[in-house]
Amino acid sequence: MKDLAPLVAGLSLSFLASTAFAQEMPEFVDLDVDKDGQITAEEAMAHEALREAFAIVDVDSSGAISQEEYEVFVKG
Numbered sequence: 137m138k139d140l141a142p143l144v145a146g147l148s149l150s151f152l153a154s155t156a157f158a159q160e161m162p163e164f165v166d167l168d169v170d171k172d173g174q175i176t177a178e179e180a181m182a183h184e185a186l187r188e189a190f191a192i193v194d195v196d197s198s199g200a201i202s203q204e205e206y207e208v209f210v211k212g
């Protein structure tokens with residue numbers, strides 16, 4: 137089972153990294169200031185990481201991030 141050690145260590149590390157990242161992200165409802173169910177580019181300006189990733193998170197290029205798109209971004 138010795139051969140699995142690097143793999144397990146790698147998985148633990150990526151789990152920790154994703155957990156730390158998730159903790160830095162606000163809730164969807166906190167970013168959706170006007171509560172219309174979408175985070176617009178303007179609303180995304182409030183969060184640096186989201187602002188930078190906006191085009192990637194907005195998977196369907198609708199110009200706004202849906203709750204579903206946001207969950208994918210935060211939780212992977």
Ligand SMILES: [Ca+2]
Nearest residue numbers: 168172174175
């Ligand atoms: Ca909104």
